[in-house]
Amino acid sequence: MRLDLILRVGAKLILPFILMFALYVQFHGDYGPGGGFQAGVISAGMVILYAIIFGVRAAKHVAPPRIVEMMVPGGVLIFAGTGVVSMFLGYNFLDYTGFAHDFLHAHEWGILIVEIGVLVTVCGTMIAMFYAFVERGRT
Amino acid sequence: MEVIADVISWCLIVPGCFFLVTGALGLLRMPDVYTRMHAASVIDTLGATLLVLGLIVQAGLTLVALKLVFVLALLFFFGPVASHALAQAALHADVKPILAEDRRGRDVDPGPAGSAGSKEEPSS
Amino acid sequence: MILAAAERAGTVEHAAGAAAAVQKDPAMAAVTANAETFVMMILLTLLAAITLAIIRQRNLFGVVILAGIYSFLMASVMIALDAVDVAMTEASVGAGISTVVLLATLYLTDSVEYPRPRSVAIPLFVSLVVGAALAWGTIGLPAFGIADAPIHTHVAPTYIEYSKKHEMPPNIVTAVLADFRGFDTLGETTVVFTAGIGVLLLLQGGWRKSHNSRRDDEDNELDTDGDEA
Numbered sequence: 001m002r003l004d005l006i007l008r009v010g011a012k013l014i015l016p017f018i019l020m021f022a023l024y025v026q027f028h029g030d031y032g033p034g035g036g037f038q039a040g041v042i043s044a045g046m047v048i049l050y051a052i053i054f055g056v057r058a059a060k061h062v063a064p065p066r067i068v069e070m071m072v073p074g075g076v077l078i079f080a081g082t083g084v085v086s087m088f089l090g091y092n093f094l095d096y097t098g099f100a101h102d103f104l105h106a107h108e109w110g111i112l113i114v115e116i117g118v119l120v121t122v123c124g125t126m127i128a129m130f131y132a133f134v135e136r137g138r139t
Numbered sequence: 140m141e142v143i144a145d146v147i148s149w150c151l152i153v154p155g156c157f158f159l160v161t162g163a164l165g166l167l168r169m170p171d172v173y174t175r176m177h178a179a180s181v182i183d184t185l186g187a188t189l190l191v192l193g194l195i196v197q198a199g200l201t202l203v204a205l206k207l208v209f210v211l212a213l214l215f216f217f218g219p220v221a222s223h224a225l226a227q228a229a230l231h232a233d234v235k236p237i238l239a240e241d242r243r244g245r246d247v248d249p250g251p252a253g254s255a256g257s258k259e260e261p262s263s
Numbered sequence: 264m265i266l267a268a269a270e271r272a273g274t275v276e277h278a279a280g281a282a283a284a285v286q287k288d289p290a291m292a293a294v295t296a297n298a299e300t301f302v303m304m305i306l307l308t309l310l311a312a313i314t315l316a317i318i319r320q321r322n323l324f325g326v327v328i329l330a331g332i333y334s335f336l337m338a339s340v341m342i343a344l345d346a347v348d349v350a351m352t353e354a355s356v357g358a359g360i361s362t363v364v365l366l367a368t369l370y371l372t373d374s375v376e377y378p379r380p381r382s383v384a385i386p387l388f389v390s391l392v393v394g395a396a397l398a399w400g401t402i403g404l405p406a407f408g409i410a411d412a413p414i415h416t417h418v419a420p421t422y423i424e425y426s427k428k429h430e431m432p433p434n435i436v437t438a439v440l441a442d443f444r445g446f447d448t449l450g451e452t453t454v455v456f457t458a459g460i461g462v463l464l465l466l467q468g469g470w471r472k473s474h475n476s477r478r479d480d481e482d483n484e485l486d487t488d489g490d491e492a
Contacts, residue, residue: 025351029434029437030432030433030434030437030438031432031433031434032434033347033348033350033351033434033436034348034351034434034437035348035436035437035440035441037352037356038348038351038352038355041352041355041356041359041360042355042359044360045355045359045360048360048363052363069463072456072459072460072463073456073460075452075456076449076452076453076456079448079449079452080449083445083449093446094445094446094449096442103429104429104430104431107429107431107442108432110441110442110445111432111437111438111441111442114441114445114448115437115441117452118448118452121452121455121456121459122452122455124459125455125456125458125459126360128459128463129364129459129462129463129466130363130364130367132462132463132466132467133364133367133368133370133371133466134367135466135467136371136466
């Protein structure tokens with residue numbers, strides 16, 4: 001029996017629920033407290049917990065550094081991209097009115113996509129920073 | 140009906156607060172890392188559990204009560220895991236627990252009366 | 264000033280909550296206002312105590328834990344001000360990610376603060392002057408949460424009525440963040456992106472040499488699990 005058996009079993013129990021809670025906070029940001037920033041930090045916390053308990057090498061199988069480094073500017077791209085798309089649709093920058101037939105649905109779609117962009121950037125930044133700190137080794 | 144719910148939740152919240160204060164007092168007064176952790180784990184399991192149960196009674200049969208049940212399950216299962224992780228980290232860092240036989244040799248006055256407060260507390 | 268920053272964070276929700284409370288029952292509003300003030304005073308006193316402890320503490324590991332406690336107390340202050348979104352962000356970032364990253368930093372450097380090399384008179388004088396100037400500046404601000412401050416008469420009612428008229432989603436904070444003030448949120452996301460890239464450049468040097476090195480990673484910087492094999 002390894003020394004960290006309780007921690008490993010406990011982490012395996014809680015990790016899916018952390019990710020589910022992050023997605024819940026993200027998509028229920030319209031109806032309760034939440035949004036992209038909180039969800040990004042919570043989902044990054046899940047990967048960091050996995051890295052602390054199971055080792056950074058195992059965490060890098062789950063969240064490869066290349067994908068994480070692409071997530072960092074990817075979220076800004078999604079966010080600014082919706083603004084540019086709405087400019088192509090004939091409206092102002094970041095005016096969501098052109099995304100659907102109805103005012104309400106168009107704005108809900110716009111908020112959803114923009115918050116996903118925020119989630120991707122924040123999550124990628126936190127995980128990439130953690131990887132950078134851990135890889136440096138003792139000087 | 141609301142009076143009964145209020146009475147039950149009072150009977151749950153007030154002992155929860157009492158255990159919180161007791162745990163905090165033990166955290167301050169205990170001499171060793173391990174005994175302090177033992178006192179602090181009371182805060183997590185007994186204090187927070189009774190508080191959340193009182194809040195569930197106050198919330199009635201709504202969605203808030205279901206969310207509180209999840210919060211309770213989380214606290215109840217992972218408070219002791221956190222205490223275990225802390226104790227194992229302390230053991231791994233070679234923090235020796237203060238055992239009874241260590242303290243017996245340091246007693247200034249081993250008489251029957253007044254020996255409760257005369258044991259010197261080691262600096263931690 | 265902590266109170267001024269929290270005030271700007273929670274003004275819209277606080278005004279809406281206070282207005283709703285006053286409409287319900289004037290006596291109840293008075294009681295809840297006093298209880299809220301009491302809770303706020305206790306929380307701010309604890310914040311000041313934690314700050315003093317952080318200053319006096321020499322062991323950096325203790326400072327990191329105290330900083331996490333400070334973030335939790337700050338989140339409680341924001342909940343007492345009815346700003347739950349900001350409280351959730353503060354709790355998750357300050358008490359979660361920030362603690363982990365600071366502990367990783369401690370793993371890379373020493374964990375005891377070096378003694379002060381020179382005297383403390385001039386920095387103390389500068390801090391006192393700047394703090395006094397800030398406190399003097401807040402005298403000119405309107406009273407906290409008062410109903411006829413400019414932000415409550417021009418901007419906030421416009422947003423609230425606009426979202427009520429168009430039946431937008433109930434959380435006005437998200438609507439303001441992502442829809443009315445979406446450009447500011449784009450700026451915030453760009454700031455996070457820039458900070459992340461800056462940290463990555465500082466820590467990983469120029470090119471990506473970390474993918475080529477076969478160095479064995481130290482897996483536990485927090486001493487939470489046993490040795491590997």
